[in-house]
Amino acid sequence: MATIYEVAALAGVSPATVSRVFNGQTVSAEKKRLVHEAATKLAFTPNRTARRLRGQSSEIIALLIPDIENPFFTALARGVEDCAREAGYSLVLCNTDDDPAKELHYLEIVASEQMAGVILAPASDEVDLGAIVSLGRPVVAVDRTTPYPVDAVKIDNRAAGIGATTALFEAGYRRIACIAGPAGIETTEDRFLGWRQVVAARKTVLHDGYLQHANFRVDGGRAAMRALLALDTPPDAVVTTNNLMAVGALQALAAAGIAPDVFGLAVLGELPFMALTPTPFVQVRLPARHLGRTAAAMLLERIGGDAQPPRTVVLRAEVNPREEQAL
Amino acid sequence: MATIYEVAALAGVSPATVSRVFNGQTVSAEKKRLVHEAATKLAFTPNRTARRLRGQSSEIIALLIPDIENPFFTALARGVEDCAREAGYSLVLCNTDDDPAKELHYLEIVASEQMAGVILAPASDEVDLGAIVSLGRPVVAVDRTTPYPVDAVKIDNRAAGIGATTALFEAGYRRIACIAGPAGIETTEDRFLGWRQVVAARKTVLHDGYLQHANFRVDGGRAAMRALLALDTPPDAVVTTNNLMAVGALQALAAAGIAPDVFGLAVLGELPFMALTPTPFVQVRLPARHLGRTAAAMLLERIGGDAQPPRTVVLRAEVNPREEQAL
DNA sequence: AGTCTTGACGAAATCGATTTCTTGGACTTC
DNA sequence: GAAGTCCAAGAAATCGATTTCGTCAAGACT
Numbered sequence: 001m002a003t004i005y006e007v008a009a010l011a012g013v014s015p016a017t018v019s020r021v022f023n024g025q026t027v028s029a030e031k032k033r034l035v036h037e038a039a040t041k042l043a044f045t046p047n048r049t050a051r052r053l054r055g056q057s058s059e060i061i062a063l064l065i066p067d068i069e070n071p072f073f074t075a076l077a078r079g080v081e082d083c084a085r086e087a088g089y090s091l092v093l094c095n096t097d098d099d100p101a102k103e104l105h106y107l108e109i110v111a112s113e114q115m116a117g118v119i120l121a122p123a124s125d126e127v128d129l130g131a132i133v134s135l136g137r138p139v140v141a142v143d144r145t146t147p148y149p150v151d152a153v154k155i156d157n158r159a160a161g162i163g164a165t166t167a168l169f170e171a172g173y174r175r176i177a178c179i180a181g182p183a184g185i186e187t188t189e190d191r192f193l194g195w196r197q198v199v200a201a202r203k204t205v206l207h208d209g210y211l212q213h214a215n216f217r218v219d220g221g222r223a224a225m226r227a228l229l230a231l232d233t234p235p236d237a238v239v240t241t242n243n244l245m246a247v248g249a250l251q252a253l254a255a256a257g258i259a260p261d262v263f264g265l266a267v268l269g270e271l272p273f274m275a276l277t278p279t280p281f282v283q284v285r286l287p288a289r290h291l292g293r294t295a296a297a298m299l300l301e302r303i304g305g306d307a308q309p310p311r312t313v314v315l316r317a318e319v320n321p322r323e324e325q326a327l
Numbered sequence: 328m329a330t331i332y333e334v335a336a337l338a339g340v341s342p343a344t345v346s347r348v349f350n351g352q353t354v355s356a357e358k359k360r361l362v363h364e365a366a367t368k369l370a371f372t373p374n375r376t377a378r379r380l381r382g383q384s385s386e387i388i389a390l391l392i393p394d395i396e397n398p399f400f401t402a403l404a405r406g407v408e409d410c411a412r413e414a415g416y417s418l419v420l421c422n423t424d425d426d427p428a429k430e431l432h433y434l435e436i437v438a439s440e441q442m443a444g445v446i447l448a449p450a451s452d453e454v455d456l457g458a459i460v461s462l463g464r465p466v467v468a469v470d471r472t473t474p475y476p477v478d479a480v481k482i483d484n485r486a487a488g489i490g491a492t493t494a495l496f497e498a499g500y501r502r503i504a505c506i507a508g509p510a511g512i513e514t515t516e517d518r519f520l521g522w523r524q525v526v527a528a529r530k531t532v533l534h535d536g537y538l539q540h541a542n543f544r545v546d547g548g549r550a551a552m553r554a555l556l557a558l559d560t561p562p563d564a565v566v567t568t569n570n571l572m573a574v575g576a577l578q579a580l581a582a583a584g585i586a587p588d589v590f591g592l593a594v595l596g597e598l599p600f601m602a603l604t605p606t607p608f609v610q611v612r613l614p615a616r617h618l619g620r621t622a623a624a625m626l627l628e629r630i631g632g633d634a635q636p637p638r639t640v641v642l643r644a645e646v647n648p649r650e651e652q653a654l
Numbered sequence: 655a656g657t658c659t660t661g662a663c664g665a666a667a668t669c670g671a672t673t674t675c676t677t678g679g680a681c682t683t684c
Numbered sequence: 685g686a687a688g689t690c691c692a693a694g695a696a697a698t699c700g701a702t703t704t705c706g707t708c709a710a711g712a713c714t
Binding site: 331343349350373374377378379382 | 701702
């Protein structure tokens, strides 16, 4: 690993001049040539650690997500990465497992690694951004919001819930249940509120137990669907508030021998590798990748020094009834 | 962001002493107390950049994978992360898109960021590890091997191919085709060799066109399956050499109205969110997460100074005919 | 008592790039 | 021709933690 000093020595100039060559400062053509020659000969790459120590910041942004195995978040990560790389930034992906302690740990790392900024899908409302915000590091909340005055990008979850439920209603279903995520998480809360609003407005049949809370994973969805099917008056359709729970619900339906066109299923989120039969009846596409791109763009603006008051961008989901779904 | 100097000043000791307190050196109890007090009062976190500059290495390991949206690689990443975090390391995930240029770019970053090591799923055989290897940074190749003398963890792909094909044969299929990945990629090459070996040994019917090469993605699998179905003598079963192509194949089958028990389908890889009907007939589980854990463990050993000659660990895949598949 | 060992701990060097300061020379300008 | 301006480029400070080196004092040993 050649250093700037070795390059300087070989080129017969001072280290300062070498630095100037690589940072677009005023250097004579002759020395510029010498430095470039020496640099290529030694395969010189500036040491980013030293640069960062001096410059107090790096070209790395962190993305904290609750579950790297959830396609929603990998699509989001992909969006962030695309945008970040275009701007010359690298991405560090951290898995928080929805655990506030891990989240906090990673936020500390962000600070002490002097990363340029963070995009965070908060594990809970109680996330402690105090330290990082007061440090002046840009933060963008994604998918969920926070009580702190930081930028946020989210989806209009209530509208998504309304859209899904309405689509089921218009398709003729009248006993529409809902498999919601863990209570207290904003994202799923809003989605289920959308469901409730439609169900109340349309005066559909609503039995006890039509609202199931589950964890955000496949097993949660499966258990919730089983519970629904076991009710005295089971529903004829269900809205699941995330992608993995929908998979679980489909599994439970399949196990019970119920075809998903008899039983209406609306999914909030994409089931990327499932575009085969059985297809859910209604799919509300959540623009995960776009979410990521938007968040990254906002973060980069902040990193560039933009100091306008915090913004919240709300993206709208797209409701696709089955007949419009392309294979 | 408090520095060690401020802590030292507040505690009335030298910066060296503060450093010693945090690095388990011999310091008197009294000063230790003073330093800890000062440190908590100032919310001191050591600046990792400075530490790294001095120590020439960081607690970050990089994982370079071709596609972050492929569940196989996210499971692998998960395995790496679990293992790394236990050891106090953080993980940087980089997406290479199977593009050698991006790969090289990230390898340069690894070097200039002074990361502790890299786990790499090489984009191609021509990956240039020369620079990083000669720098002495530990490298572990995962899923695919390289010509360089570095540790590697891979799957016994030929055995996986043999297992899948044999299972189909034993289930009575006699016209077994293969949808392989891009020519020249070791992983898929070995799998398809396994298929060929069984097909040759069992003397099954083998028509022109029974071997299809496709890209590793869903659309490739779909196109390949369409091509197979359009043959004069179409196969009655197919081995797909990765997970996404299997999804595409299932889609094409569904579109053609063919149930997957009539037509035998063997998949190398997991279709994690698809454990519903239609289920592929044979599934060869590739231990992705385990692959990640193993690679991380090996890398950490190297980082710890282990200097034994390069090892290659081969993990065996597990063949699950459908009846054994648990829901 | 005197030398040796040991241990705590401060001063200062170090990691490598960037960024002020400074300097010396070329070039204007009156 | 003297004074002022400008610019390339080297010397040195800087970022913050670690680590070597050296010092001083207390305790051990002969």
